[in-house]
Amino acid sequence: MTADQLIATYFETGRPPDLPRDHFIDGRPAVAEAGDRMESFDPGRGVALADFAVGDAADVDRAVTSAVAGFGIWGATPPAQRCAILNEAARLMRAEAEQLSVVEALDSGKTLNEARDDIAGSARLLEYYAGAADKLDGRSVNLGNDNAAFTLREPVGVTAHIVPWNYPTSTLVRGIAPALAAGCSAVVKPAETTPFTALMIADLLVRAGLPAGVVNVVTGTGIAAGAPLVRDPRVRHVTITGSVATGVGVMQSVAPNVTGLTLELGGKSPLIAFGDADVDKVVDGALWAIFSNAGQICSAGSRLLVHRSIHAEVRDKLVIKARALRIGHGLRNPDMGAINSARHLAQIADHVENARKRGVEIVLGGTRVVDPDTGEGWFYAPTILDDLPESDDAVLREIFGPVLVIQVFDDEAEALTLANGTEFALAAGIYTKDISTALRMARRVDAGQVTVNDYWAGGIELPFGGNRKSGFGREKGLEGLEAYTRSKAVTLAV
Structure with a gap:
């Protein structure tokens, strides 16, 4: 058939x-x-x-x-x-x-x-x-x-x-x-x-x-x-x-x-965007780094670390693109499918609700949704939490869903501190036009695999795995x- x-x-x-x-x-x-x-x-x-x-x-x-x-x-x-x-x-x-x-x-x-x-x-x-x-x-x-x-x-x-x-x-x-x-x-x-x-x-x-x-x-x-x-x-x-x-x-x-x-x-992988990065590439990279498979990926780019000079532009463009994502039954080939189980959907919702109670700014999503064609299914809206401190629970814990956390940095040293600031070390993405910056960060960030200017670059020919609690x-x-x-x-x- x-x-x-x-x-x-x-x-x-x-x-x-x-x-x-x-x-x-x-x-x-x-x-x-x-x-x-x-x-x-x-x-x-x-x-x-x-x-x-x-x-x-x-x-x-x-x-x-x-x-x-x-x-x-x-x-x-x-x-x-x-x-x-x-x-x-x-x-x-x-x-x-x-x-x-x-x-x-x-x-x-x-x-x-x-x-x-x-x-x-x-x-x-x-x-x-x-x-x-x-x-x-x-x-x-x-x-x-x-x-x-x-x-x-x-x-x-x-x-x-x-x-x-x-x-x-x-x-x-x-x-x-x-x-x-x-x-x-x-x-x-x-x-x-x-x-x-x-x-x-x-x-x-x-x-x-x-x-x-x-x-x-x-x-x-x-x-x-x-x-x-x-x-x-x-x-x-x-x-x-x-x-x-x-x-x-x-x-x-x-x-x-x-x-x-x-x-x-697990993972809480950072996508690090420096001030000289191509903003549109950052937006597209961050979009699919977290919303592919509804964020249910160990190596998902669940943290967007963005330089203060491009923070607002990246966030606003990302919100527009994420809001336009079509959600629905996987066999109808939407942009984003369902959450795997009712239990896991409840866990994602609890994470975001707790962030809301802490006063975290939710610039997009933050709600359970259903298939718009049928009113059925286990779905969670694409969600973006903006400008979180490094100590916030949503930064430190793996949510494993379509929930992106944005952190803002001012210089390379701070970006590195934020990137290595969780107990996980699975993957990392770096966006910059400066090859020296890219190589320095690639060596210093703690991760099993690092990509530059394309979060999902690489392939089966390359080793995959993590460090620390990854x-x-x-x-x-x-x-x-x-x-x-x-x-x-x-x-x-x-």
Whole structure:
């Protein structure tokens, strides 16, 4: 079915066709041991769209057991064959992109165009790591004597992937693609509000030639399914994207087993606009840095640090553009889609209401809204809070929604102090025409990735991850392979 047909079917029936609804274990759908089920909701309408299996420790045990057996097969598979299978998976993902995109938009609340970009990027991730699968070489070491020495790069074994709800497909693939390239197997626990694309992709991988058991998916809650997964001693590396509190809990859970860990956590990333910056570029950059995916992005540019000389002009132009953004159901392709859940919508609203009570100036938005076409759904208006002090709660805490905080600075030293003034250090954007200013700030700002004059510049070839409470470890780029391999030194006395 085409995207238009899928969308028409959904709006006519309230149910998308052919959704997978059970776990995916050992190469096929698997019902939950306890038989429990829960509903996933369409955020654009605020109604349930389908139910799915709720996993528990017994389901996790089955999945990890399957992954152990799968690793025995996949780890011994020739790298060139792993490369071919990952490339075939990328081909299938592109062939089935419209169905995956519709489900992604429907389940997460984002716009169809945003979902299409996510699927296209995920196919590219598979290709990128396919190209690395047969190049994970060791090195020959000169010990200065007649002994021969070399290193091997080996897969770590079974890996666990805890996937968030804001990017269900791309976050999944950026974790499992390098793991599979390295020869690891995987057990995936998608977020309970966005389970379906993970199940679809697991099936797609098997159809691409991946042996049964190499990728398994257990759906359900973090407490019932995620917790026993990360605690399982057979899991040798855990990759998780989530909140700081969740990350701390996972660190404590994996510690007894000395399990490897990649944490991608929160952010309060600054977009820094100097007085010489192109104002229109700053406005466009800031607009999409915070309102893409309704602000539900760990690396969103949620703080606009602007020089006093251009503050009023930037703010006023930004208000005009943000006010014009079209909000609506993601499948109708507006400018901005829905908030993923009623619970998260309430949290965003509480943040802004508390700011209002503190006397913060709200120059735009600050209210819950609905789809103007239907009067339904979980939406929050594009919101801008102006000229906040560095100690304000809205500056320091991650709101994770379409809420931009503006801070004003007078010189470079103050801009740097403000940029590094939170406990997060995930991303940063710098807008200036002065290359010296850009390079100085890029070196001094604490962030895992810095862009200049284009907030979303970069790509999958570059490492992604944060410092301090934004986490540790890197995904994407060649660095993304490091978590899934270990080095072994071999010396031969001759």
